[in-house]
Structures are given as structure tokens and as C-alpha cells.
Amino acid sequence: MNCLEYRRALLAGEGETDAMRGHRLQCASCAETMREHREMEADLRRALELPVPVGFEDQLLQAVQRLEGAPEPAMPSRRRFLAAASITAAAAGTGYLLWRDREDPMALACIQFVMRDEAKSLMMGAMPRAEAARVLADTLPLERIERIGRIRHIAPCPLGEGTAYHVVLMVPQDKVTLLVMPDTTLPARGRAIREGLYATVLPMRRGSVGVVGTSSAVVESVAGAIRA
């Protein structure tokens, strides 16, 4: 079992198998992911034990039903409930989840994009290369991205109030998602961790760039290459 397989199995919520445990005991990075994952679930459980406003549970159930709309591997219902709670609470910006305050909202939006909208962007197809080169030129030139990894997909997608150019980039160790946002200005660099995904957002001379991946080391190294 490798790190990616471990993380996918962890996120599927089936509980840790012997093979997973074997990997975690000799991999510091996956041990850390497991610890964060357990903390997040504990935070969510505590949050869900608070008295909630009338209608909140209905909203969660509707979110669960939306999640179930797409065919995917079966998840235990408790796990589905937690996943829906996490998405709904983040999207609604409720104050129940204290840990959310420690996390950068734009970096979280990038993680949410990968969880909810990446597959849709891939299905809609890529934009022409010449067009991509033109729209990215002032923020993160296409040639610079191509020096970091192999571009598998690039397409415009709505993100927050503006447009993000969604780039799926293969680097030697992993797959990362870039969200190039020419019209989104950031005051400072931000980071977030959620659902086993790591995100960082970087202010650029014009606009900003988000980097999302399953490994903090890979996300940091790609961010370093973007700023170089």
C-alpha cells in the first residue's frame, strides 16, 4: 500500500485495515493525516452535539441526499453524515465549527472546488491552449506551469465571485490542482487542511493562485516553484 492508497481508503471511511495500519506505522506523513482526520471527526461530532437551530438537521439530510446523487463507493451512513456536515457547515459559514476560524477561507474554497466541482470541470472538457496562454499570461504564464509538471486539463470555472482557471497538473510524485484566479486579490498567503486535502493560496503580482493536493510536501514544493 502506498500513501495515495492509504489516504483514499481513509477517506472512504471504512475503518483501518491491517494493510492500512502496516503502512501508517512506517509512514510519518500518513500517521499525521490519520491524526488530523480523527481530530476533524472529533470536532465535527462535538459540533453536532451542540443544540442546533430548527431546520439544520433537514439541511444536513438534504446535503446527504445531494452527495448520494452521484454514484460512488458505499460509505457508512455516519461517514456520509459527517461529510455532508463538513460541506454544509463550511458552505453556510456557520459558527459551530471553531477550527474553521483557523483556516484560510480562500484555501478552503479551493479544497471545496476539488471535492465538489473538479470532476464536473473534467467532464466539460478543456479550453484551447492559445486561449489558456492568453488569460493566464499576467498571473501565472502557461510556460511556467509547464516547467513544474505536465498539464492534463485546463478550463475556466466559477469560484467565489470570479473565474478560476482550473489546471490539473501531474508532477513526478503526485497529481495537484491549481486554481489560477486573475481577478482575486489576496492580502497574504493562506493555508487550509480538510478531508485529507492540503491547500495553499498565493498572492501574485496580478491575482492569486491556489494549489491543492493530497500531500502537504508536494503542495509546498509546487507553491515554491510557482513563486520562484
Ligand SMILES: [Zn+2]
Ligand atoms: Zn504514507
